[in-house]
Amino acid sequence: MNRWMALVVLCTGTLMVVLDGSIVAVALPVIGRDLGFDGAGLAWVVNAYLIAFGGLLLLAGRVGDLVGRRRVFLAGLVLFTAASLLCGFAGSAAVLVVARFVQGVGGAMASAVALGMVVTLFPAPAERAKALGVYSFTQAAGSSLGLVLGGVLTETAGWHWIFIINVPIGVVAVALVPRLFAAERGLGLSAGADVPGAVLGTAGLMLGVYAIVGPSPLSGVAAVLLIAGFVARQATAAAPLMPLRLVRPANLTMLLLVAGMFGFQFLTALYLQDVLGYGAVATGLAFLPAPVLIAVVSLGLAGRLTARYGERAVLAGGLALIVAGLLLLTRAPADGHYAVDLFPALALLGSGFGASVVVLFARAMSGADDAAAGVTSGIVNTTQQVGGALGLAALASVAARWDFSAAYLGAALLVLLALLSSTERRKLAPQRR
Secondary structure (H helix, E strand, O other): OOHHHHHHHHHHHHHHHHHHHHOOHHHHHHHHHHHOOOHHHHOHHHHHHHHHHHHHHHHHHHHHHHHOHHHHHHHHHHHHHHHHHHHHOOOOHHHHHHHHHHHHHHHHHHHHHHHHHHHHHOOOHHHHHHHHHHHHHHHHHHHHHHHHHHHHHHHHOOOOHHHHOHHHHHHHHHHHHHHHOOOOOOOOHHHOOOHHHHHHHHHHHHHHHHHHHOOOHHHHHHHHHHHHHHHHHHHHOOOOOOOHHHOOHHHHHHHHHHHHHHHHHHHHHHHHHHHOOOOHHHHHHHOOHHHHHHHHHHHHHHHHHHHHHOHHHHHHHHHHHHHHHHHHHOOOOOOOOHHHHHHHHHHHHHHHHHHHHHHHHHHHOOOOOOOOHHHHHHHHHHHHHHHHHHHHHHHHHHHHHOOHHHHHHHHHHHHHHHHHHOOOOOOOOOOOO
């Protein structure tokens, strides 16, 4: 089995899913006009995907451990690809929303187990660090690339192609999975088929995401109660869906970091279009320095820095760069210039995120044996999803009530909290030689 080619397939599948969370953003106005959405209904093109995706990540990760991660990953790719085709040919608002929900289900299945598959493919620390760097770049840069691709496809080929483009990529990935990944038996459903936990956790997460994107206070209260019941169940169940020992301090740091960074993307897209007057393609291209620097740092520099200085120093330095970049954005004026007011901040944000996310993925997956790699992967992805939704909702409200500067300051405070929470002293690599 070619492990590096297998990594490419895993990253390709994950990239499709990550892209689909952001690629639709710049196409929403056109979709609304073509399919006759009203203002409130159009939000469900995004919300339907987020609710299914965020609600099912944890369950899908555990199912992967029980029945085999290759099987769940492959089924997720098939479902995601088929739903993408349905989205592309949707002729009504209702069909598109339903297809987006199914896309979210398939995306959750594929994403939930992918990180666990990376960890089991590369057991040696040095190779695992390189593989996690590639995977981290895919996750980190996917949203920014989605904005670029969404703008280009919408303006040149039409909004249908932001979904149809997934189909040939998905078909190739589906064909390669059986060739590159060995079949797994899994632990068997008897090893952890915690049905009450699955119901509580999935319902709680779905209602939680719905309350955030809604917003709906009643749903929020119900979500808190369900998730509290889920945690209590996990503490007492003989075969829990999510053993609480798998939740690590890095998960909180990840949640806060992603909350700040998702908010940054949303705020900056609005600033570029509504304040500086950029079009869809220009907005996407304006983000490019961030994913380029994420690639440079996460695919090579982060590993060398970690080997020399230790993961704790690299994580703290990366988060500090992000805080500095967000604080720079608080000064962005109404008549701002890209080279002066945005590019330096994007350089700091891209470099900092590229360094910190590699360490956080490694910490969050530390100690995950083969039996629990799927659910641990699901926890990591759920943390990112919940953090992104919370950050987006909170910072969008701040921007609407006050201004962009206040919202950027809020994002900086979230990442500062992430920095303060990153005090775990365990190291993946030796200190300076």
